[in-house]
Amino acid sequence: AQSVSQHNHHVILSEAASLELGCNYSYGGTVNLFWYVQYPGQHLQLLLKYFSGDPLVKGIKGFEAEFIKSKFSFNLRKPSVQWSDTAEYFCAVIAGNAGNMLTFGGGTRLMVKP
């Protein structure tokens, strides 16, 4: 069965710092990759997704992620974080054989200090 690992459970940054959140998955076939964000008190929202094509994906609010197939990774990046980016971030995968089932990582709680 496929699995998704997010290496950092908690990250604390100051405003304007750069962000990179790691995500690795275990599945050797075709994958669809997602990053979701959950702001405090709100529901999950899609930040960005990768299905095919350019492995560097641009999302909302200045986020981007790069799919590196050889490393089974889909890391999330943002050059300069803001206090409003404080949230929990989830990486998720739909493996080629899993229909519509999203497999989530454990999440990373990001706190941005003003």
Place this chain on the structure above:
Amino acid sequence: NAGVMQNPRHLVRRRGQEARLRCSPMKGHSHVYWYRQLPEEGLKFMVYLQKENIIDESGMPKERFSAEFPKEGPSILRIQQVVRGDSAAYFCASSRGLAYNEQFFGPGTRLTVL
């Protein structure tokens, strides 16, 4: 446009009671997914339904849990004879169709079993 709606947002049950969680998908969406988030864990897939059909229930516990998505009305996740280990946040998502369509999430129902 109303998003995915879930009710109740908070539900408290005593051990042995039944819990019924409701999910109304976004307008135009005919696919519903249920996920469970246990404390300090990521979301775990439970079941995927289309109208009047269960497509994938590979993540559902074998006993006490059931789900339906009738022709009319919301999708229902039913937990019979709840136990303390059922305490979790239950999220519903909906989509237009297959994996290439984004799953939109509801705000979740937080179930507490006393």
